[in-house]
Amino acid sequence: MPGDPLALAVLGHGLVDPATPWLRADDEAVLRGRAAFETLRVYAGRPFRLAVHLERLGRSAEVLELAAPDTDGLTGLVEAALGHVGGVDAVLRLVWTPGAAGGPPTGFALVTALPDGLDAMRAEGIALASLQLAIGATARQASPWLLAGVKSTSYAVNMAAQHEARKRGADDALFLSLEGTALECPTSNVWFVEAGALHTPALDLGILAGVTRDTLLAAAGDLGLDVEEGAYPHERLTAAAEVFTSSSVREVMPVVRLDGAVVGAGRPGPVAAQMQAALRAAAARS
Ligand SMILES: Cc1ncc(COP(=O)(O)O)c(C=O)c1O
Secondary structure: OOOOEEEEEEOOOEEEOOOOOOOOOOOHHHHHOOOEEEEEEEEOOEEOOHHHHHHHHHHHHHHOOOOOOOHHHHHHHHHHHHHHHOOOOEEEEEEEEOOOOOOOOEEEEEEEEOOOOHHHHHHHOEEEEEEEOOOOOOHHHHOHHHOOOOOEOOOHHHHHHHHHHHHOOOOEEEEEOOOOEEOOEOOEEEEEEEOOEEEEEOHHHOOOOOHHHHHHHHHHHHOOOOEEEEOOEHHHHHOOOEEEEEEOOOEEEEEEEEOOEEOOOOOOOHHHHHHHHHHHHHHHHO
16 A cells, blocks of 8 residues: 655646545546556655656556656656655655546656555565466567556556465465466565575566666676576575565565465575665665
């Protein structure tokens, strides 16, 4: 669930009261979940890798056949919303909707508080439950209408997967392909450490090209760690020395149980800690 709204800026209106509704009931974003969005981390009032998120928003909009996002307009909204909240750590969402029939599109920037308890979760590690998608590992990429790798506002399936994982006593879900290949989590990418090398599912599995994933790939290279992207049966993760997830909001989150089995030493491992430190260092440099 998004945290408390701290600021909202809407295209054509600028900074507005976040408690006031701004979407039209006949916007296809509302009626059919056909809109593109981005979620970014804000560190001390500064959005992390805004340009890269705007590029991904553009790619999502293209697949959804929405008008190209007004990048300058959205950047102005980000400045207005973040100017209002000051030097906080927060979550920033950018949403681009088709608007009412015939347009024009709507865009807004919403700043919310960070979810509670992220650092406590990171210190303890989380449990994942694997949930199978009824689709082969290569079919998602070959079927653009499945919107694999697209950040559309149709996230109800992802949220339902998180609910199912919680019912199974876990904190989050891990999506598997029909063959049992590890894909990604509903709102994060997944990684594992085996024989000292980092592994993460490849983008041609139709997973989201996570901005955090990209930051960590570069950081791992700089640190001289071996990194491999590929297609991995989920059993490799269960047997790994470490598993962790990566996302803008939760950053690097160690996984200590997978489907009830203990992962590695059963506590957050050194590589996850190293990657979290590298992510924070990248944010501090940006
Ligand atoms: C399905 C999915 N995979 C991965 C990610 C991680 O992406 P990022 O690192 O850009 O936040 C997200 C983020 O929301 C996601 O929804």
